[in-house]
Amino acid sequence: MDRITLIKQMVAEYQTMLPAYTVMQRYYCGDHDIVYKVWSNPKRCNKICIENFISKFVDEEVNYVLGNPLSFVSKSGNPDIIRAIETNLFHWKTNHNSLMMRDLEIYGKVYSLSYIDRKGRYCERILNPTNAIAYCDDDGIPQLFIHFYKKKYDNDSYYDVYDRDGNIEVYRNGLLVNRERHMFQGCPVSVCEMENICETIFSKIRHLQDTYNETLSDQASIVGDYRNAYLVVTGVEVNDEIAKRMEDHGLLNLPSDKNAGVHWLMKDMNDAYIQNILNDLRNAMYSACNHIDSNEKLQSNTSSLAIRSRLIFLEQRAKSMFDYIQDAIYDRIERLFEYLSLKGYQYNVDDVQINYTPNIPVDLVTTVQVISQLGEKLSTETALSLLPFVESPAIELEKIKKERAEAETIDLDKLG
16 A cells, blocks of 8 residues: 555544544543533423443542553663653653543543654654554554644644654645654654453443433432422412512411412422432443542551552552553663764663552552561662652662762761
């Protein structure tokens, strides 16, 4: 297949799939289908209530995995390689990895495009299926990548095409307008994709979410309609003039007839039944996504081990999500080392190990005891990586060595 035909087919596929991915984006942002529901009786109370579990679960998993900074460890004990990574990525946004994992959770697919900014620094742009598409070979290696975008105050549509030969083609309204070059080997993009779109939170609970919103809205509407109580008057005729005086003075004069009477007609609400339905739907969504309701009353044992035991299924899912983005992070480091090689620095991505610490309560006393009992069987850098408050074990180890060296140079005989 020639290049032009491939590009046209990729653009056509992007336009075909865009509506489905746009729905996923809407649901995460709280714009659910109930907002567009046409009510059969517009004169009744039609409240719209949305409790966004899709956004809640996505954010929980992102914060669970990346609430604590990732730590990089050199397998060979080389501190320079870790310092090179942290120095050259220092100008990035702190939540860069969180944004990548968030888009993966929403769409089941996310792209990370590498480029060099105007200051000559290595950068990465997070893209998703609403603004990009990639063509990969049988081994999953990107061969061609298209980024769709619009410019501010410009009604034209643009897209850039990146290939594995270092070419960048800029299209405007479908016409080629410019050619550029990139300095990376191969197509400068990483494709981070779930094995099945059914793994996304959206696919798991979308219909449960819609049913929950409709039930919650119906309950709120019942409360709104509940205010429309009717005054029932028996044994006497009430015309419009009498009704107006009743409204103004709050008084009704009835004849002394035993058949005359006044009472309010109000609907009977079975709120327990509706609440049980909402609870069942909520529990079904938590169960489908392996999450736990943190609003539930905790048991007497609130230790970190007890809390973590309740999170075991969430931890399994979070680990799977991290495995997906970990591959993209390794691709990022590999392209960073390509960039540094042009400056004369040679590093090997195989020497880097990425560790993450779940953002949950940690029993530091137990962790420290385990490290102490292992003693010389565990390297100092690995031991430091187990502590959640240590962001960079390699740099922390350098600080320790520096402090010890300074302490050894102090002449105690000259003190006081």
